[in-house]
Amino acid sequence: MKWSELSIHTTNEAIEPISNILHEAGASGVVIEDPSDLLQERDTSFGEIYELNPDDYPEEGVMLKAYLPMNSFLGETVDEIKQAVNNLLIYDIDLGVNQISLSEVNEEEWATAWKKYYKPVKISERVTITPTWEDYSPVSSDELIIELDPGMAFGTGTHPTTVLSIQALERYIKNGYHVIDVGSGSGVLSIASILLGAKKVDAYDLDDIAVKSTRLNAKLNKVDNKISSKQNNLLNNVNQQVDIIVSNILAEIIMRFEQDAFDCLKSGGFFITSGIILAKKEQVKEALISAGFEIIEVNQMEDWISIIAKKQ
Structure with missing residues:
Protein backbone atom coordinates (compact mmCIF):
# COMPACT_ATOMS: atom_id res chain seq x y z
CA MET A 1 0.00 0.00 0.00
CA TYR A 117 11.41 9.62 17.15
CA TYR A 118 10.08 7.69 20.13
CA LYS A 119 12.45 6.07 22.65
CA PRO A 120 12.28 5.54 26.44
CA VAL A 121 12.32 8.85 28.33
CA LYS A 122 12.52 9.46 32.07
CA ILE A 123 10.15 12.38 32.63
CA SER A 124 10.07 12.69 36.42
CA GLU A 125 11.83 11.42 39.54
CA ARG A 126 10.11 8.04 39.28
CA VAL A 127 8.28 7.77 35.94
CA THR A 128 9.74 6.59 32.64
CA ILE A 129 7.64 6.33 29.47
CA THR A 130 8.60 3.77 26.86
CA PRO A 131 6.94 2.61 23.61
CA THR A 132 5.63 -0.93 23.51
CA TRP A 133 8.18 -1.98 20.89
CA GLU A 134 11.21 -1.02 23.01
CA ASP A 135 12.83 -3.48 25.42
CA TYR A 136 13.52 -1.36 28.51
CA SER A 137 14.72 -2.40 31.97
CA PRO A 138 14.33 -0.17 35.06
CA VAL A 139 17.53 1.46 36.30
CA SER A 140 16.32 1.78 39.91
CA SER A 141 14.07 -0.21 42.22
CA ASP A 142 11.45 2.55 42.61
CA GLU A 143 11.22 3.45 38.90
CA LEU A 144 7.71 3.30 37.43
CA ILE A 145 7.45 2.23 33.78
CA ILE A 146 4.57 3.30 31.55
CA GLU A 147 4.32 1.49 28.22
CA LEU A 148 2.43 3.38 25.53
CA ASP A 149 1.21 2.51 22.07
CA PRO A 150 0.93 6.00 20.52
CA GLY A 151 -0.41 4.73 17.21
CA MET A 152 -4.04 5.44 18.04
CA ALA A 153 -4.16 8.81 19.76
CA PHE A 154 -2.43 11.88 21.03
CA GLY A 155 1.31 11.44 20.85
CA THR A 156 3.99 9.75 22.86
CA GLY A 157 3.49 11.17 26.35
CA THR A 158 6.74 13.15 26.33
CA HIS A 159 5.39 16.59 25.42
CA PRO A 160 6.15 19.28 28.06
CA THR A 161 2.46 19.55 28.99
CA THR A 162 2.36 15.84 29.82
CA VAL A 163 5.66 15.98 31.68
CA LEU A 164 4.42 18.87 33.83
CA SER A 165 1.21 16.96 34.59
CA ILE A 166 2.97 13.77 35.66
CA GLN A 167 5.48 15.66 37.78
CA ALA A 168 2.57 17.34 39.58
CA LEU A 169 0.76 14.03 40.07
CA GLU A 170 3.95 12.61 41.55
CA ARG A 171 4.00 15.39 44.15
CA TYR A 172 0.33 15.38 45.13
CA ILE A 173 -1.09 11.87 44.79
CA LYS A 174 -1.36 9.87 48.00
CA ASN A 175 -2.17 6.18 48.34
CA GLY A 176 -5.87 5.53 47.97
CA TYR A 177 -6.73 8.75 46.14
CA HIS A 178 -9.59 8.88 43.64
CA VAL A 179 -8.63 10.79 40.47
CA ILE A 180 -10.54 12.17 37.49
CA ASP A 181 -8.62 12.63 34.22
CA VAL A 182 -10.42 15.13 31.94
CA GLY A 183 -9.35 14.80 28.30
CA SER A 184 -7.56 11.50 28.81
CA GLY A 185 -6.08 11.15 25.30
CA SER A 186 -3.72 8.16 25.34
CA GLY A 187 -4.49 7.53 29.02
CA VAL A 188 -0.95 8.28 30.16
CA LEU A 189 -2.05 10.51 33.09
CA SER A 190 -4.60 7.93 34.23
CA ILE A 191 -1.97 5.20 34.16
CA ALA A 192 0.57 7.37 35.97
CA SER A 193 -2.01 8.14 38.67
CA ILE A 194 -2.58 4.45 39.41
CA LEU A 195 1.15 3.63 39.42
CA LEU A 196 1.73 6.53 41.83
CA GLY A 197 -0.79 5.17 44.32
CA ALA A 198 -4.32 6.19 43.29
CA LYS A 199 -6.92 3.50 43.90
CA LYS A 200 -9.22 4.53 41.05
CA VAL A 201 -9.29 6.82 38.00
CA ASP A 202 -12.30 7.95 36.02
CA ALA A 203 -10.99 8.95 32.58
CA TYR A 204 -13.18 11.11 30.36
CA ASP A 205 -12.71 12.23 26.77
CA LEU A 206 -15.15 13.50 24.16
CA ASP A 207 -13.30 11.60 21.43
CA ASP A 208 -14.17 7.91 21.17
CA ILE A 209 -10.70 7.20 19.73
CA ALA A 210 -9.16 8.54 22.95
CA VAL A 211 -11.50 6.41 25.07
CA LYS A 212 -10.39 3.29 23.18
CA SER A 213 -6.73 4.33 23.39
CA THR A 214 -6.97 4.84 27.17
CA ARG A 215 -8.49 1.38 27.54
CA LEU A 216 -5.80 -0.19 25.34
CA ASN A 217 -2.90 1.43 27.17
CA ALA A 218 -4.43 0.72 30.59
CA LYS A 219 -4.58 -2.95 29.63
CA LEU A 220 -0.97 -2.87 28.35
CA ASN A 221 0.10 -1.57 31.77
CA LYS A 222 -2.11 -4.03 33.69
CA VAL A 223 -4.12 -1.30 35.42
CA ASP A 224 -7.33 -1.60 33.41
CA ASN A 225 -9.19 -2.91 36.49
CA LYS A 226 -8.62 0.48 38.19
CA ILE A 227 -9.30 2.85 35.27
CA SER A 228 -12.79 3.52 33.96
CA SER A 229 -12.63 5.19 30.53
CA LYS A 230 -15.82 6.80 29.22
CA GLN A 231 -16.87 9.21 26.49
CA ASN A 232 -18.00 12.44 28.14
CA ASN A 233 -17.96 16.19 27.54
CA LEU A 234 -15.59 17.53 30.22
CA LEU A 235 -17.36 17.08 33.60
CA ASN A 236 -20.93 17.33 32.36
CA ASN A 237 -23.26 15.20 34.51
CA VAL A 238 -20.42 14.04 36.77
CA ASN A 239 -21.84 14.01 40.28
CA GLN A 240 -19.09 12.88 42.63
CA GLN A 241 -16.26 14.40 44.64
CA VAL A 242 -12.70 13.15 44.25
CA ASP A 243 -9.24 13.95 45.59
CA ILE A 244 -7.56 15.13 42.37
CA ILE A 245 -8.74 16.28 38.95
CA VAL A 246 -6.04 16.43 36.28
CA SER A 247 -6.53 17.96 32.85
CA ASN A 248 -3.91 18.39 30.14
CA ILE A 249 -5.97 20.36 27.65
CA LEU A 250 -6.17 23.79 26.02
CA ALA A 251 -6.42 26.86 28.26
CA GLU A 252 -9.68 27.85 26.57
CA ILE A 253 -11.20 24.48 27.47
CA ILE A 254 -9.99 24.62 31.10
CA MET A 255 -11.84 27.91 31.47
CA ARG A 256 -15.08 26.22 30.41
CA PHE A 257 -15.29 23.84 33.36
CA GLU A 258 -13.32 25.34 36.25
CA GLN A 259 -16.50 25.69 38.33
CA ASP A 260 -17.48 22.06 37.64
CA ALA A 261 -13.97 21.02 38.69
CA PHE A 262 -14.36 22.93 41.96
CA ASP A 263 -17.70 21.24 42.63
CA CYS A 264 -16.31 17.76 41.86
CA LEU A 265 -13.40 18.06 44.30
CA LYS A 266 -13.40 17.19 47.96
CA SER A 267 -12.41 19.92 50.39
CA GLY A 268 -8.62 20.13 50.18
CA GLY A 269 -8.60 18.49 46.75
CA PHE A 270 -6.29 19.53 43.90
CA PHE A 271 -6.99 20.63 40.33
CA ILE A 272 -3.89 19.97 38.19
CA THR A 273 -4.09 21.84 34.88
CA SER A 274 -1.67 21.82 31.97
CA GLY A 275 -1.64 22.53 28.23
CA ILE A 276 -1.61 26.28 28.95
CA ILE A 277 0.51 28.53 26.76
CA LEU A 278 2.43 31.28 28.52
CA ALA A 279 0.24 34.03 27.07
CA LYS A 280 -2.90 32.49 28.66
CA LYS A 281 -1.43 31.94 32.16
CA GLU A 282 -3.04 34.93 33.87
CA GLN A 283 -6.43 34.28 32.27
CA VAL A 284 -6.50 30.73 33.60
CA LYS A 285 -5.31 31.81 37.05
CA GLU A 286 -8.06 34.44 37.26
CA ALA A 287 -10.70 31.91 36.17
CA LEU A 288 -9.57 29.41 38.81
CA ILE A 289 -9.54 32.03 41.55
CA SER A 290 -13.01 33.23 40.53
CA ALA A 291 -14.26 29.65 40.86
CA GLY A 292 -13.02 29.56 44.46
CA PHE A 293 -9.62 27.92 44.07
CA GLU A 294 -6.35 28.92 45.72
CA ILE A 295 -3.37 28.84 43.35
CA ILE A 296 -0.59 26.90 45.05
CA GLU A 297 1.87 26.26 42.18
CA VAL A 298 2.64 27.65 38.74
CA ASN A 299 5.28 25.70 36.82
CA GLN A 300 6.79 26.28 33.40
CA MET A 301 8.57 24.09 30.86
CA GLU A 302 9.60 25.76 27.63
CA ASP A 303 6.57 27.91 26.65
CA TRP A 304 4.06 25.76 28.53
CA ILE A 305 2.47 26.36 31.93
CA SER A 306 0.99 24.05 34.54
CA ILE A 307 -1.14 25.46 37.35
CA ILE A 308 -2.02 23.51 40.50
CA ALA A 309 -5.04 24.85 42.36
CA LYS A 310 -6.51 23.75 45.70
CA LYS A 311 -10.07 23.71 46.97
CA GLN A 312 -9.86 25.04 50.52
Whole structure:
Protein backbone atom coordinates (compact mmCIF):
# COMPACT_ATOMS: atom_id res chain seq x y z
CA MET A 1 0.00 0.00 0.00
CA LYS A 2 1.12 3.54 -0.71
CA TRP A 3 0.92 6.22 1.94
CA SER A 4 0.89 9.99 1.90
CA GLU A 5 2.93 12.00 4.38
CA LEU A 6 0.93 15.08 5.37
CA SER A 7 3.12 17.89 6.75
CA ILE A 8 1.67 20.89 8.59
CA HIS A 9 3.94 23.85 9.39
CA THR A 10 2.43 25.47 12.48
CA THR A 11 3.19 26.63 16.05
CA ASN A 12 3.91 24.96 19.38
CA GLU A 13 0.57 26.23 20.66
CA ALA A 14 -1.29 24.33 17.93
CA ILE A 15 0.41 20.94 18.41
CA GLU A 16 -2.20 19.32 20.64
CA PRO A 17 -5.37 20.40 18.79
CA ILE A 18 -3.91 19.66 15.34
CA SER A 19 -2.65 16.26 16.52
CA ASN A 20 -6.18 15.54 17.66
CA ILE A 21 -7.55 16.55 14.24
CA LEU A 22 -5.03 14.31 12.47
CA HIS A 23 -5.86 11.28 14.59
CA GLU A 24 -9.58 11.81 14.07
CA ALA A 25 -8.89 11.87 10.32
CA GLY A 26 -7.31 8.42 10.54
CA ALA A 27 -3.60 9.21 10.92
CA SER A 28 -1.57 6.32 12.31
CA GLY A 29 0.90 8.27 14.40
CA VAL A 30 1.98 11.90 14.42
CA VAL A 31 5.59 13.12 14.31
CA ILE A 32 6.43 16.47 15.95
CA GLU A 33 9.52 18.25 14.62
CA ASP A 34 10.25 21.12 17.02
CA PRO A 35 13.59 22.95 16.46
CA SER A 36 13.78 23.81 20.18
CA ASP A 37 14.53 20.12 20.77
CA LEU A 38 17.90 20.67 19.07
CA LEU A 39 18.95 23.27 21.65
CA GLN A 40 18.17 21.38 24.84
CA GLU A 41 20.84 19.73 26.96
CA ARG A 42 19.56 16.26 27.74
CA ASP A 43 20.50 13.12 29.59
CA THR A 44 21.46 10.68 26.83
CA SER A 45 21.24 7.55 28.96
CA PHE A 46 17.75 6.67 27.75
CA GLY A 47 18.29 6.05 24.06
CA GLU A 48 18.35 7.46 20.57
CA ILE A 49 15.53 9.95 21.00
CA TYR A 50 18.23 12.60 21.43
CA GLU A 51 20.16 11.70 18.27
CA LEU A 52 18.44 14.39 16.22
CA ASN A 53 19.29 15.59 12.70
CA PRO A 54 18.95 19.40 12.31
CA ASP A 55 18.03 18.91 8.64
CA ASP A 56 14.77 17.30 9.77
CA TYR A 57 13.55 20.44 11.54
CA PRO A 58 12.04 23.74 10.35
CA GLU A 59 13.94 26.96 11.05
CA GLU A 60 10.94 28.39 12.90
CA GLY A 61 7.65 27.06 14.22
CA VAL A 62 7.06 23.32 14.34
CA MET A 63 6.28 20.68 11.74
CA LEU A 64 3.63 18.02 12.33
CA LYS A 65 3.75 14.96 10.09
CA ALA A 66 1.05 12.34 9.78
CA TYR A 67 0.60 9.34 7.53
CA LEU A 68 -2.60 8.69 5.57
CA PRO A 69 -3.39 5.87 3.11
CA MET A 70 -3.44 6.94 -0.53
CA ASN A 71 -6.96 6.12 -1.67
CA SER A 72 -9.84 7.75 -3.54
CA PHE A 73 -10.84 9.65 -0.39
CA LEU A 74 -7.46 11.22 0.28
CA GLY A 75 -8.32 14.57 -1.33
CA GLU A 76 -11.52 14.87 0.72
CA THR A 77 -9.68 13.89 3.90
CA VAL A 78 -6.99 16.53 3.36
CA ASP A 79 -9.63 19.18 2.66
CA GLU A 80 -11.43 18.25 5.90
CA ILE A 81 -8.15 18.47 7.82
CA LYS A 82 -7.42 21.91 6.36
CA GLN A 83 -10.89 23.16 7.32
CA ALA A 84 -10.65 21.76 10.86
CA VAL A 85 -7.23 23.34 11.36
CA ASN A 86 -8.45 26.71 10.10
CA ASN A 87 -11.41 26.48 12.48
CA LEU A 88 -8.95 26.58 15.38
CA LEU A 89 -8.65 30.32 14.72
CA ILE A 90 -12.09 30.63 16.34
CA TYR A 91 -10.40 29.71 19.64
CA ASP A 92 -7.62 32.30 19.17
CA ILE A 93 -5.04 29.58 18.54
CA ASP A 94 -1.98 30.87 16.67
CA LEU A 95 -1.49 28.67 13.58
CA GLY A 96 1.73 30.35 12.43
CA VAL A 97 2.69 29.60 8.82
CA ASN A 98 -0.19 27.10 8.58
CA GLN A 99 1.20 25.52 5.41
CA ILE A 100 0.14 21.99 4.46
CA SER A 101 2.00 19.76 2.00
CA LEU A 102 1.77 16.15 0.81
CA SER A 103 4.42 13.66 -0.25
CA GLU A 104 4.33 9.96 -1.08
CA VAL A 105 6.04 7.26 1.00
CA ASN A 106 5.97 3.50 0.65
CA GLU A 107 4.62 1.22 3.37
CA GLU A 108 8.02 0.16 4.71
CA GLU A 109 9.13 3.78 5.14
CA TRP A 110 5.83 4.70 6.81
CA ALA A 111 6.00 1.83 9.26
CA THR A 112 9.31 3.00 10.70
CA ALA A 113 9.49 6.74 9.95
CA TRP A 114 7.61 8.00 13.00
CA LYS A 115 8.82 5.30 15.42
CA LYS A 116 12.43 6.50 15.22
CA TYR A 117 11.41 9.62 17.15
CA TYR A 118 10.08 7.69 20.13
CA LYS A 119 12.45 6.07 22.65
CA PRO A 120 12.28 5.54 26.44
CA VAL A 121 12.32 8.85 28.33
CA LYS A 122 12.52 9.46 32.07
CA ILE A 123 10.15 12.38 32.63
CA SER A 124 10.07 12.69 36.42
CA GLU A 125 11.83 11.42 39.54
CA ARG A 126 10.11 8.04 39.28
CA VAL A 127 8.28 7.77 35.94
CA THR A 128 9.74 6.59 32.64
CA ILE A 129 7.64 6.33 29.47
CA THR A 130 8.60 3.77 26.86
CA PRO A 131 6.94 2.61 23.61
CA THR A 132 5.63 -0.93 23.51
CA TRP A 133 8.18 -1.98 20.89
CA GLU A 134 11.21 -1.02 23.01
CA ASP A 135 12.83 -3.48 25.42
CA TYR A 136 13.52 -1.36 28.51
CA SER A 137 14.72 -2.40 31.97
CA PRO A 138 14.33 -0.17 35.06
CA VAL A 139 17.53 1.46 36.30
CA SER A 140 16.32 1.78 39.91
CA SER A 141 14.07 -0.21 42.22
CA ASP A 142 11.45 2.55 42.61
CA GLU A 143 11.22 3.45 38.90
CA LEU A 144 7.71 3.30 37.43
CA ILE A 145 7.45 2.23 33.78
CA ILE A 146 4.57 3.30 31.55
CA GLU A 147 4.32 1.49 28.22
CA LEU A 148 2.43 3.38 25.53
CA ASP A 149 1.21 2.51 22.07
CA PRO A 150 0.93 6.00 20.52
CA GLY A 151 -0.41 4.73 17.21
CA MET A 152 -4.04 5.44 18.04
CA ALA A 153 -4.16 8.81 19.76
CA PHE A 154 -2.43 11.88 21.03
CA GLY A 155 1.31 11.44 20.85
CA THR A 156 3.99 9.75 22.86
CA GLY A 157 3.49 11.17 26.35
CA THR A 158 6.74 13.15 26.33
CA HIS A 159 5.39 16.59 25.42
CA PRO A 160 6.15 19.28 28.06
CA THR A 161 2.46 19.55 28.99
CA THR A 162 2.36 15.84 29.82
CA VAL A 163 5.66 15.98 31.68
CA LEU A 164 4.42 18.87 33.83
CA SER A 165 1.21 16.96 34.59
CA ILE A 166 2.97 13.77 35.66
CA GLN A 167 5.48 15.66 37.78
CA ALA A 168 2.57 17.34 39.58
CA LEU A 169 0.76 14.03 40.07
CA GLU A 170 3.95 12.61 41.55
CA ARG A 171 4.00 15.39 44.15
CA TYR A 172 0.33 15.38 45.13
CA ILE A 173 -1.09 11.87 44.79
CA LYS A 174 -1.36 9.87 48.00
CA ASN A 175 -2.17 6.18 48.34
CA GLY A 176 -5.87 5.53 47.97
CA TYR A 177 -6.73 8.75 46.14
CA HIS A 178 -9.59 8.88 43.64
CA VAL A 179 -8.63 10.79 40.47
CA ILE A 180 -10.54 12.17 37.49
CA ASP A 181 -8.62 12.63 34.22
CA VAL A 182 -10.42 15.13 31.94
CA GLY A 183 -9.35 14.80 28.30
CA SER A 184 -7.56 11.50 28.81
CA GLY A 185 -6.08 11.15 25.30
CA SER A 186 -3.72 8.16 25.34
CA GLY A 187 -4.49 7.53 29.02
CA VAL A 188 -0.95 8.28 30.16
CA LEU A 189 -2.05 10.51 33.09
CA SER A 190 -4.60 7.93 34.23
CA ILE A 191 -1.97 5.20 34.16
CA ALA A 192 0.57 7.37 35.97
CA SER A 193 -2.01 8.14 38.67
CA ILE A 194 -2.58 4.45 39.41
CA LEU A 195 1.15 3.63 39.42
CA LEU A 196 1.73 6.53 41.83
CA GLY A 197 -0.79 5.17 44.32
CA ALA A 198 -4.32 6.19 43.29
CA LYS A 199 -6.92 3.50 43.90
CA LYS A 200 -9.22 4.53 41.05
CA VAL A 201 -9.29 6.82 38.00
CA ASP A 202 -12.30 7.95 36.02
CA ALA A 203 -10.99 8.95 32.58
CA TYR A 204 -13.18 11.11 30.36
CA ASP A 205 -12.71 12.23 26.77
CA LEU A 206 -15.15 13.50 24.16
CA ASP A 207 -13.30 11.60 21.43
CA ASP A 208 -14.17 7.91 21.17
CA ILE A 209 -10.70 7.20 19.73
CA ALA A 210 -9.16 8.54 22.95
CA VAL A 211 -11.50 6.41 25.07
CA LYS A 212 -10.39 3.29 23.18
CA SER A 213 -6.73 4.33 23.39
CA THR A 214 -6.97 4.84 27.17
CA ARG A 215 -8.49 1.38 27.54
CA LEU A 216 -5.80 -0.19 25.34
CA ASN A 217 -2.90 1.43 27.17
CA ALA A 218 -4.43 0.72 30.59
CA LYS A 219 -4.58 -2.95 29.63
CA LEU A 220 -0.97 -2.87 28.35
CA ASN A 221 0.10 -1.57 31.77
CA LYS A 222 -2.11 -4.03 33.69
CA VAL A 223 -4.12 -1.30 35.42
CA ASP A 224 -7.33 -1.60 33.41
CA ASN A 225 -9.19 -2.91 36.49
CA LYS A 226 -8.62 0.48 38.19
CA ILE A 227 -9.30 2.85 35.27
CA SER A 228 -12.79 3.52 33.96
CA SER A 229 -12.63 5.19 30.53
CA LYS A 230 -15.82 6.80 29.22
CA GLN A 231 -16.87 9.21 26.49
CA ASN A 232 -18.00 12.44 28.14
CA ASN A 233 -17.96 16.19 27.54
CA LEU A 234 -15.59 17.53 30.22
CA LEU A 235 -17.36 17.08 33.60
CA ASN A 236 -20.93 17.33 32.36
CA ASN A 237 -23.26 15.20 34.51
CA VAL A 238 -20.42 14.04 36.77
CA ASN A 239 -21.84 14.01 40.28
CA GLN A 240 -19.09 12.88 42.63
CA GLN A 241 -16.26 14.40 44.64
CA VAL A 242 -12.70 13.15 44.25
CA ASP A 243 -9.24 13.95 45.59
CA ILE A 244 -7.56 15.13 42.37
CA ILE A 245 -8.74 16.28 38.95
CA VAL A 246 -6.04 16.43 36.28
CA SER A 247 -6.53 17.96 32.85
CA ASN A 248 -3.91 18.39 30.14
CA ILE A 249 -5.97 20.36 27.65
CA LEU A 250 -6.17 23.79 26.02
CA ALA A 251 -6.42 26.86 28.26
CA GLU A 252 -9.68 27.85 26.57
CA ILE A 253 -11.20 24.48 27.47
CA ILE A 254 -9.99 24.62 31.10
CA MET A 255 -11.84 27.91 31.47
CA ARG A 256 -15.08 26.22 30.41
CA PHE A 257 -15.29 23.84 33.36
CA GLU A 258 -13.32 25.34 36.25
CA GLN A 259 -16.50 25.69 38.33
CA ASP A 260 -17.48 22.06 37.64
CA ALA A 261 -13.97 21.02 38.69
CA PHE A 262 -14.36 22.93 41.96
CA ASP A 263 -17.70 21.24 42.63
CA CYS A 264 -16.31 17.76 41.86
CA LEU A 265 -13.40 18.06 44.30
CA LYS A 266 -13.40 17.19 47.96
CA SER A 267 -12.41 19.92 50.39
CA GLY A 268 -8.62 20.13 50.18
CA GLY A 269 -8.60 18.49 46.75
CA PHE A 270 -6.29 19.53 43.90
CA PHE A 271 -6.99 20.63 40.33
CA ILE A 272 -3.89 19.97 38.19
CA THR A 273 -4.09 21.84 34.88
CA SER A 274 -1.67 21.82 31.97
CA GLY A 275 -1.64 22.53 28.23
CA ILE A 276 -1.61 26.28 28.95
CA ILE A 277 0.51 28.53 26.76
CA LEU A 278 2.43 31.28 28.52
CA ALA A 279 0.24 34.03 27.07
CA LYS A 280 -2.90 32.49 28.66
CA LYS A 281 -1.43 31.94 32.16
CA GLU A 282 -3.04 34.93 33.87
CA GLN A 283 -6.43 34.28 32.27
CA VAL A 284 -6.50 30.73 33.60
CA LYS A 285 -5.31 31.81 37.05
CA GLU A 286 -8.06 34.44 37.26
CA ALA A 287 -10.70 31.91 36.17
CA LEU A 288 -9.57 29.41 38.81
CA ILE A 289 -9.54 32.03 41.55
CA SER A 290 -13.01 33.23 40.53
CA ALA A 291 -14.26 29.65 40.86
CA GLY A 292 -13.02 29.56 44.46
CA PHE A 293 -9.62 27.92 44.07
CA GLU A 294 -6.35 28.92 45.72
CA ILE A 295 -3.37 28.84 43.35
CA ILE A 296 -0.59 26.90 45.05
CA GLU A 297 1.87 26.26 42.18
CA VAL A 298 2.64 27.65 38.74
CA ASN A 299 5.28 25.70 36.82
CA GLN A 300 6.79 26.28 33.40
CA MET A 301 8.57 24.09 30.86
CA GLU A 302 9.60 25.76 27.63
CA ASP A 303 6.57 27.91 26.65
CA TRP A 304 4.06 25.76 28.53
CA ILE A 305 2.47 26.36 31.93
CA SER A 306 0.99 24.05 34.54
CA ILE A 307 -1.14 25.46 37.35
CA ILE A 308 -2.02 23.51 40.50
CA ALA A 309 -5.04 24.85 42.36
CA LYS A 310 -6.51 23.75 45.70
CA LYS A 311 -10.07 23.71 46.97
CA GLN A 312 -9.86 25.04 50.52
